[in-house]
Amino acid sequence: MAEGAELWKAVDEYLVGHLIPSDPVLDETMAANAAAGLPSIDVAPNQGKLLHLLARVAGARKILEIGTLGGYSTTWLGRALADGGRLISLEANAKHAEVARKNIARAGLESVVTVRLGAALDTLPKLVEEGEGPFDFIFIDADKSNIPNYVTWALKLSRKGTLIVVDNIIREGQVIDAASSDANVQGARRLFDLLAAEPRLEATALQTVGSKGHDGFAMAVVVG
Ligand code: SAH
Ligand code: DHB
Ligand code: MG
Numbered sequence: 001m002a003e004g005a006e007l008w009k010a011v012d013e014y015l016v017g018h019l020i021p022s023d024p025v026l027d028e029t030m031a032a033n034a035a036a037g038l039p040s041i042d043v044a045p046n047q048g049k050l051l052h053l054l055a056r057v058a059g060a061r062k063i064l065e066i067g068t069l070g071g072y073s074t075t076w077l078g079r080a081l082a083d084g085g086r087l088i089s090l091e092a093n094a095k096h097a098e099v100a101r102k103n104i105a106r107a108g109l110e111s112v113v114t115v116r117l118g119a120a121l122d123t124l125p126k127l128v129e130e131g132e133g134p135f136d137f138i139f140i141d142a143d144k145s146n147i148p149n150y151v152t153w154a155l156k157l158s159r160k161g162t163l164i165v166v167d168n169i170i171r172e173g174q175v176i177d178a179a180s181s182d183a184n185v186q187g188a189r190r191l192f193d194l195l196a197a198e199p200r201l202e203a204t205a206l207q208t209v210g211s212k213g214h215d216g217f218a219m220a221v222v223v224g
Pocket of ligand 2: 041
């Protein structure tokens with residue numbers, strides 16, 4: 001029997017083989033991302049489908065994503081939108097945004113998905129000023145050192161019942177290393193401090209293993 005990371009990958013292949021039929025649009029998105037030299041840090045297929053199912057259960061009509069990359073998770077989420085729904089995805093890297101826009105158009109989602117170019121700490125205040133929101137579902141997956149700042153902005157763009165999901169909060173278990181010099185790890189640690197102290201959020205977190213290694217998601221519902 002395979003062990004460790006090799007086993008996690010094999011089990012993910014088994015799960016995806018049974019539950020996630022091959023999808024030409026998502027396959028072309030992954031191929032276009034690789035061809036453009038984007039890093040392969042998209043969510044895994046079964047994680048993308050988890051986001052999709054959560055957004056569907058939430059009946060989401062307004063979705064906010066922070067961190068588009070090539071639009072792989074964006075496509076999973078865009079396909080979950082209720083009728084008349086809209087998704088805004090924030091991306092700082094012009095090349096990533098360009099690749100994502102092409103992928104989103106190929107997925108037939110260009111009329112419901114908008115990719116906004118700019119550092120999220122600049123574009124989030126604009127969304128508030130423009131009266132966007134409240135969003136029903138918010139996925140935070142950009143630079144990890146800013147996670148607590150993004151959650152604070154997400155609260156301003158939320159209503160009671162909004163679901164906030166944050167990716168990459170375990171970092172191969174490094175999250176428990178208080179002395180870590182990795183800004184990504186410290187971002188995740190400050191997230192948990194914030195979640196523990198913020199009465200408006202009811203939260204949990206799960207570790208994941210699989211094709212993307214050992215990481216995890218935090219999930220919070222706005223309750224106040
Ligand atoms: N959600 C994507 C993966 C996102 S990877 C998926 O699962 O398919 C993280 C992305 O966040 C990268 O494209 C990176 O360019 C972007 N990013 C990094 N810093 C950012 C910032 N300050 N504002 C907005 N996007 C940022
Ligand atoms: C990184 C970013 C991600 O969104 C991810 O899922 C994995 C890794 C990173 O910046 O290292
Ligand atoms: Mg991620």
